[in-house]
Amino acid sequence: MKVALVVDIIRQEEKLIVKTLNEKQINYDIINVAQEPLPFNRALGRYDVAIIRAISMYRSLYASAVFESVGVHTINSMEVISTAGDKILTYSKLYKAGIPIPDSIISMSPDATLKAYEQIGYPLIDKPPIGSWGRMVSLVRDLFEGKTIIEHREMLGNSALKVHIVQEYIKDKNRDIRCIVMGKELLGCYARNIPANEWRANVALGGNPSSLVVDDKLKEIALKAASVINGEFISIDVLEHSSKGYVINELNDTPEFKGFMLATGINVPEKLVNYIISNFS
Numbered sequence: 001m002k003v004a005l006v007v008d009i010i011r012q013e014e015k016l017i018v019k020t021l022n023e024k025q026i027n028y029d030i031i032n033v034a035q036e037p038l039p040f041n042r043a044l045g046r047y048d049v050a051i052i053r054a055i056s057m058y059r060s061l062y063a064s065a066v067f068e069s070v071g072v073h074t075i076n077s078m079e080v081i082s083t084a085g086d087k088i089l090t091y092s093k094l095y096k097a098g099i100p101i102p103d104s105i106i107s108m109s110p111d112a113t114l115k116a117y118e119q120i121g122y123p124l125i126d127k128p129p130i131g132s133w134g135r136m137v138s139l140v141r142d143l144f145e146g147k148t149i150i151e152h153r154e155m156l157g158n159s160a161l162k163v164h165i166v167q168e169y170i171k172d173k174n175r176d177i178r179c180i181v182m183g184k185e186l187l188g189c190y191a192r193n194i195p196a197n198e199w200r201a202n203v204a205l206g207g208n209p210s211s212l213v214v215d216d217k218l219k220e221i222a223l224k225a226a227s228v229i230n231g232e233f234i235s236i237d238v239l240e241h242s243s244k245g246y247v248i249n250e251l252n253d254t255p256e257f258k259g260f261m262l263a264t265g266i267n268v269p270e271k272l273v274n275y276i277i278s279n280f281s
């Protein structure tokens with residue numbers, strides 16, 4: 001079996017995957033798409049599996065497209081990356097499947113966004129459909145703040161960033177929940193506690209990981225959300241709503257798992273490599 005590890009920037013996660021591939025004596029190449037071009041060429045089909053780990057969503061998406069064209073199994077697939085990489089496309093599939101999401105309105109102009117703010121009511125969350133690490137996820141407390149967000153977004157070059165997901169602010173617990181699914185298995189979940197001077201729980205913003213008892217409802221909603229988008233190795237952000245219970249905030253196709261490993265003690269790269277060995281060798 002031969003594995004391609006597709007990266008752009010090597011984080012601690014990718015270092016751990018490499019370490020595990022070495023320990024398990026798997027034949028692999030690291031392909032840095034920030035440096036190497038990817039040809040549509042049958043020779044690329046020498047790999048059985050490509051683990052797609054680029055930080056940039058478009059690099060991941062296009063790399064999986066090229067690998068899939070020559071029959072390589074990609075984790076995740078281009079279908080999964082294109083859905084999970086865009087929060088509106090994700091919500092579309094979740095909502096259709098009856099999975100609870102935050103009450104959300106999509107608006108595609110400044111005027112439509114002002115109407116969406118009025119309909120949701122303040123305080124509210126406004127975030128673009130693409131992005132990670134909490135960037136541009138905004139807490140809008142009143143009309144003046146909203147107008148500022150709208151103006152700033154209009155100045156950005158990328159059309160997707162001018163689209164707004166306006167949603168209810170779910171703040172009943174001072175935390176959110178992050179779960180990881182691999183194949184059909186829920187690896188686990190942990191809580192990310194919101195640090196002082198923040199309202200977001202991302203580990204990248206100082207969110208503090210702690211362990212969590214996973215009840216049946218959480219397990220069910222996480223597995224269902226992953227399966228609705230056919231996710232093979234994905235992370236799931238869950239918010240706790242006072243009346244609706246668990247609500248899916250988003251899915252991520254290139255899970256970061258430093259915080260998860262710290263809180264759960266579960267060795268994610270080992271699970272990943274074992275999963276690949278048992279399914280693809």
Ligand SMILES: Nc1ncnc2c1ncn2[C@@H]1O[C@H](COP(=O)(O)OP(=O)(O)OP(=O)(O)O)[C@@H](O)[C@H]1O
Binds near residue numbers: 132137
């Ligand atoms: N509707 C909401 N209500 C309350 N908090 C929210 C809401 N949406 C986002 N947040 C907070 O902001 C954080 C970042 O938002 P979100 O997960 O949507 O963005 P992201 O940039 O894709 O994050 P990630 O780094 O997990 O990919 C969430 O983890 C949560 O703490």
Ligand SMILES: [Mg+2]
Binds near residue numbers: 131251252
């Ligand atoms: Mg995300």
Ligand SMILES: [Mg+2]
Binds near residue numbers: 237250
């Ligand atoms: Mg998130």
